[in-house]
Amino acid sequence: MHWDSWQAFWEMGGHGLYVWGAYAVTLxxxxxxxxxxxxxxxxxxxxxxxxxxxxxxxxxAQRK
Amino acid sequence: MPSHVRALPPASPGITGLWRTTRPRDFFRQAHRLVPWFALSAAILALAALALGLGIAAPAVDQGDAFRIVFLHVPAAWMSLAIFVAMALLSLPTLTHRQRLSPILASALAPTGALFAFLALWTGALWGRPTWGSWWVWDARLSSELLLFLFYLAIVGLQMAIEDPRRADRASAVLTLIGVVNVPVVYFSVQWWSTLHQGTGIALNVPEAGVAVSTLGTSLMALAFAAYTVAAAMARAENTILERERRSNWVNDLRNANALG
Structure with a gap:
């Protein structure tokens, strides 16, 4: 596992918006x-x- | 006639003969059974790919964590090309033999192809901005992929615009065969012209140990997208077959047996 904390995971080394923008729109x-x-x-x-x-x-109806 | 000649088994129809006689209802029965399995495989493969791409892989030296977008971008771009080639192959029996199933499958693939072409452009823009400093450049690779996306939209639009399904099928088949010329242009654009986009294959400027993780992650995501494409296209083809054959006895029988739910 590469990450030390959840916060680092969400921030993506400052590229959070780009990375999560790509994954969220794909989903x-x-x-x-x-x-x-x-x-x-x-x-x-x-x-x-x-x-x-x-x-x-x-x-x-036909049968009647 | 000597008796041993009559004893021979009947000639096999072969792949071509089999394909020519495949009826939409036979396809429907198989697809109905297979869709859940392809969908399940897609989900499992995607989870494994996400664990590698988002969790385990280390950031690339020159791209930082923006590199994680590549795990979506490359498989989406591959699928956008592969689906168009599949549609072009399916267009041939539509035009030469008026095959009934092939146009149904081709038009079932088109929206999913459009989806992946869009995703290739979208994820590419989100990767390009932090890496190149630009959302978009008019280089050969990006422009030809945009053209591919527009061809997908045109084919989907044509299907919706033409009322008569037979005419819509033939028109889409012709447009697909024109558009498929663009597929090798997309693929080889990075070799034929000087592009900002890097060469064919997976960009691998990652630490030595990360190469295997990146390759495996990208391959698993490509397999997930492929399994998803099969599931989505089969489900869409089922819908088309039900609509086109709604007055036939077999649809009625399945409906009465509650076998469609």
Whole structure:
């Protein structure tokens, strides 16, 4: 381990803003992409669910 | 006909034949199973790379701790190039054989490629400011990487702008094959022109003992990004397949069996 203290770790030898700016934005864009993928999947599945229920009602109506 | 001829097994379709007949639904089944494993591998690899890059590695002699940005910058730049090459390869069967799966995979890769091209530029700027004294210079490496990012944006934009999926697929494939010419320009720019950006490979002006740590950390992060790319692109391709084939029986059956959740 290179670090003696947490403070030194956060300061990054005076380059803290640059180093943490790079790591934070990397994490942020990846989390954003994953969130977009999950939200999109959820809305597709809801749409498919509505289609299925619609078809079931149509089938039931035809049988009557 | 002699009997031994009939006894021969049927001819293997080979890679080309297999690829030509691969249906989106077959891919979907495999992807649905594999995505969690690629995501998990990405997380584990990234944690190991972070421990090396942020915790164990010693600062570089001439860059101080700004050197730790390299552990993100180099893998992100590699991925931005590798993803574009993969998209270009996938564009070929789209144009020559109207393959149904290849354009889905290519367009699934594009946003993640854009993400890594952006990260390469962003982390590069944050590294350049303390090291070169400048966020940005118009040298060949930085300019061609910016062009790569713009190609990614154009491809994603084209997909969203064209309503008919077949036309959008073909237009993106053509644009990808134009843009891939820029990939070797990015890679070799540091050799072909005099650039402020240093040469190909990992910058290794670190203490002797640190070389192994830096190389291992950068490689692990590259593997983490690659595993993430596979997971994200597969998940996005699953979404596209579900949308394009929402009226087909197999999607309906999976939905009814609650196998999509």
């Amino acid at each position: 942020a864009v990846i989390v954003t992409e994953v969130a977009i993928l999950l939200v999109k999947r959820k809305s597709i599945l809801e749409h498919l669910g509505r289609l299925t229920r619609l078809h079931r009602r149509q089938d039931a």
